[in-house]
Amino acid sequence: MSSPSVSPSKGKTREATHWKAAWWDFYPLAERPKRPVEWSNSSVIFTAHPTQSLVTARHFSSSKQFVIPSPAPVLASPTAYEPPTIISVASGDEWLFAYFPGRSGDGIGCIWKRGTQIDNWSVKECWNFTRSGGVVAAKWLNSPRERVTKSSITFGRLLPRGPLTSITNPTLILVTQDHQAHACYFRQYSPTLKIIKCSLLSPTLRLEGQPVPVNGPVAGSGAIRECVDAAVGLGYGESSILVAMHSRRIPPQSAAIPPFDAMDIDVPIALQPTTDSAPSDWDTWGEEQFIDLCEIQFKHYPIALGYDGMQIGLFTNPLPPLPYPGKCLTDLLFVCTPPGPSSPSEMKSPSLQKRSESEKGKIYLAISHLDFEDFASVPKSELNLYSIIRQPPSPASPRSKEISKPSWNYHPHATRSFGPRVLAFAAPTVSNFGEPLLYAGILDTSGPLMIQQTKPKVVQIGEIKVLNISDLTDHENWESSPIMSESSKAGRDLPLRAAVSPNHMFAFTISSSNWPVQTGLHALPRILDKNGGISALSLSISIASAVLARKSTSDLTHLLSLPSFTTEEVADILFHALEILDKNDNGMPHLSTWDMLGISAGIYRSRAQHSKDDSDREVLTARWQTAHDICSLMAGNMAFEDCHEGEGYDVSAAWQLIGISTWIVNFTERLMKQCVLSWDPTGQQGGNGAQISSNATKKMLESPILLTLIHPYAVQNVLTALRHVRQFRSFLGSLPAGGENAHIAKDVLIDLVDRSGVDFTALSNLLEEVVKASKMLDAQECRKALTLCYPTPTIRPHLHKIIQTVSQSSILHKSTLFIKPSDLVDGVSMLLAGAPKKEKDRDVVTKGILAKQNSTVVCLRCNGRSDILREPLSPSRFPSRWRNWENVWKQRCICGGPWTSPAVNKGFFQA
Structure with missing residues (x-):
């Protein structure tokens, strides 16, 4: 095992x-099988125990960590x-x-x-796989179309990858050791x-429901060919599937020498000549x-006359093998490049698969290999990239229509060498x-461990x-x-x-050791801006792209929660992301805005949890709570709208709507309490008509909850919620x-509204004017304030006028607002019980x-x-209208955010 090497010391200090x-x-790197690891779009990392x-x-x-339930045969005999x-998750995260x-x-x-x-x-x-036909590669079809930005910071969608199979869901392609394709x-x-099932070594057309012939192992020169590694390629706008396979030759079982039993000393050892393989066959093994x-194509055929169903067929067409100069293959993967994003008109076109060959993306096969030479030093590493080009189809006779395909x-x-x-x-x-692009993880073979008698906990390796992709050189941007x-x-x-x-x-990343497995989290390269710094715009585009594609933003949230980003930088990134989304809103x-509020709440909550300063933690907590409150207002308004019937509401949902009304x-x-606390009646009148308050009051105007009184989107939801109540x-x-039951519900709601200390009718009339002014x-x-989750200095003068109107009008009954009868009763109860009353969840x-x-x-x-x-x-108890909203x-x-069970639920947003 390798170990650190210590060079002679030079002096006492170094x-x-x-x-x-x-x-x-x-x-x-050269051993098979490789340990699987998958990172899904819902931000779940799947690995093998x-x-x-x-x-x-x-x-x-x-x-949050959990174990996927094993199938019944594995549960019955786990040691078998x-x-x-192989672990493969579909891009929609619905199948595994x-x-x-x-x-x-x-x-x-x-x-x-x-x-x-x-x-x-x-x-x-x-289902079972034979011992000689285990799975070596898996690929899901029908992945969602990817989104990329165009010059105007608007998004276009790339062409779909692979064939479109509209009558199946899901569709999985497997490649097995016996060179078979399984659809x-x-x-x-x-x-x-x-x-x-179809053979990948000979042209085959098989229809759905056709019996699969039992083929023996493919042999040649006294050896059995076994596929040990494979890759499945799905090109952009390409209806065919490409499969690359690397195989090895192993001796047949009849030629295998039985293991020597050292305890059986009475049996004389005699070498029996075999006729199954010649001595020269040793050179062909390995x-x-x-x-x-091989090329794979899906086909659809009408099943019967008068029936609109389709029968699925699978066609395989082997291609000439590709030689490579490597001695020890370590990785095999397809690199598929897109032709460019689709325009809005192309997005609606039903004939995406009918593009010309020049409009389709390119397909490359990347092969990495090592040369260990004499095993006396570290291996030489090299990466080869081959372009795979489809040739136009040649004319075919009717009898050979199925077999004659484009080559x-x-x-x-x-080619690139990475030595040393x-x-x-x-x-x-x-x-x-x-x-x-192509991410490449390149490891050093040696490096410094200790400098000036200081031993760091981590070192760069x-x-x-x-x-x-053009020449495998380092990308300068x-x-x-x-x-x-x-x-x-x-x-x-x-x-x-x-x-x-x-x-x-x-x-x-994961290591190759069985126990314990070493895992690591490493930041991927970032694109640079014109000044050589990390481009903040690219992060904004990533957030907008994830929102439009309905992907998890957990990795982005984690990055923006790190101390390396200031709160102002985070708000600026979120601001540009919201700006991009507004240009791609598709009328909604x-x-x-709702998605960005949720992302902002997650980031500010995470930063609050990791903040060591109490005042910063308090401000950040108030920010994410405000963003979450606006989300709650929007959800509550949806509930009222879904349960609305004619001139009234669904009576069977009364108690559920009372719960939402109570929160509103x-x-x-x-x-309203914050408005009263933020108003300073002793301030002086400014030249612009706004009230100039003391420093303490100015700080109160920064309260995040006041954003819901000035931002047009937030205040509109407040007004809508009050109208529904x-x-x-x-x-x-x-x-x-x-x-x-109905009588009690009516009394509860009337008490809730009439004894709140707020005149809801007068407040609604005021908010109508506020919405117009906002x-x-x-x-x-307004975008900046929404992503900051608090009123910015520019809009505070307008906010101050609203607070002044609220505080000086008859909208509020301040004594009732600040002192509730329940507070007096609870206060006496706490004095008697000696402990505060616990709030119900x-x-x-x-x-x-x-x-x-x-x-x-x-x-x-x-x-x-x-x-x-x-x-x-x-x-x-659960009426249909309410249940539809819950769904x-x-x-x-x-x-x-995603749902999970509460079994393990601590340490959020930690790497």
Whole structure:
């Protein structure tokens, strides 16, 4: 095992110590199978358990960890299966696949379907794979179209990748050791998994439901060919699927020499000549020095006359093999580049697959390999890139219509050597501007460990670079980022496998050691601006892109929560993101604003948790609470609108609407109290007509909750909420005397509104004028205030006028507003009990009291709890209109955060 090497000391004050890796530290790069790691769009990192047949998962950047439930055969006999070697998650995060090899028998493949929570997965289907036909590669089809920005900072969508299979959901392509392609899919509205198998070594056309012939292992020269690594390529605008396979030749079982039993000393050892293989066959065994290529196409055929269904067919067309000069292949992956973003007219075109060849994206095959030479030094590392080009189809006769297909040619495109360093991993990507790039994790073979008698906890052992696809050189517009390791483990347990976060902010790496597995989180390179600094605009574009694509922003939230960004810089990034979203609102600007409020709440909450200054923590807490309050107002208004019937409201939802009304009234009281506290009647009149207050009052004007009185979008939601409460109160008050339950509900709401200390009618009339005046404010300043989550200095003079009107008018009954009868009763109770009364937990969505059931879920962004996922006890308690509104929030919280079970829920937003 490698160990740090110490150089002779020079003097008493300076000593240099270096770490050094050996060839065996890099040899796991060539071993198969590779340890799987996947980072999903919902920001869940899936890995294999080091020693058990389990799929483990962790949500980034919270501490939420869970285990995916194993299929029944694995649960029945867990020791009969190895840890999963293939893990693949669909881009929509609804489906997951994993393959568990058998220790001495068949392996198991399993498909899971996700529920409403990120940790709620159920087995959908599992099936066996023969021991000689294990899965080596997996790829999901029908991924959502990616979004990139164009010159005007508006978004366009790239072409879809791979064939469009509209009658199946999902569709999974598997490549197995016996060189077979498996198309696994569920037909729409069908619960049964269907599988079509085709050979990847010979032209094959197989239809759905056709029996699969049993083929023996492919052999040649007395050896069996076994696929050990494969890659599946999906080109932009390309209807074909490309498969690249690397194989090895192993001796047939009949020629295998039985193991020697040292205890059986009575049996004489005699070498028996074999006729199955000649001595020269030893030279043919081992890794092959070429790559097999194959084209796969989906076909649809009418099933029967008069039936509008379609029968699926799978066609494979092997291509000429591709030789490569490497001696030890370490990675095989397709790099697919887009032709450019689609225009708005192209987005609506139904004929996206009918583009000319010049309009389609390009496809490259990247092959990385090592040369260990004589195993006396670290290996030489090299990356080869081949361009794969489709040739136009040649005329075919009717009899050979199925077999005669367009051919593909390959050409060497670029080569790069990394010596004396080693390429550990590579990941293709497309930047937010539509530029194809390649992330490359490059490891050093030695480096400094101690300088000037100071031993750091971590040292740099490599870096992540961005490479140009054109020639594999370092991209000059991107900075490189360091790969760090604990100083005690430098040169050992190297990060050899990596997964990239949904928005390309971080790379999660794992080592090759079985126990303990070394994991790491490394920042990915950032694009540079014209001055050589990190481009803040690119972060704004990443946020806007994630919102439009409905991807998790957890990696962006984690980055912007770090101390390396000031609060002002964070607000500026969020401001530009909101500006971009407003230009791409598609007629629904409120949705973009809602999403940005949720993201702002998550960032400011995280910064408050990690702030060491009490005053900063208090301000940041007030900011994220304000953003969350606006989200609650919007959700409450939706509930009233959904439960609205004719001139009134759904009576069966009365108690649910009273819960929301209670929260709205309490919020209004908090807002009015802050207005009273922020008003300074002793101030002097300024030249512009605004009241000039004392420093203390000016600081009170910075209170984040006051943003809801001046921002046009926020104050409009306050006004709408007050109107609903007034109308709902009038509606219940006008109902004839009915049952006891309805009578109690009416009394509760009337007491709630009439004894709040606020004249809701007068306040609503005032807010109507405020809404009109707020629309005259500068739009850019309003965006800035919304992302800062507090009133900016520019809009405070207007805010001061509103506060003055509220404080000096008859809208408020201040004694009732500040002193509640319940406060007096609770005060006496606390004196008698000697302890404060504990506030009851309320549902973050419905604002009702939590039922304290096991169905309670937790939001990973705001930490709010809800029982929104519980099953209805009776139709009368959970009316249909209310239940329809609740169904909107089953997938996410009102702040946009994902739901999870409360079993492990601490340390939020930690790496």
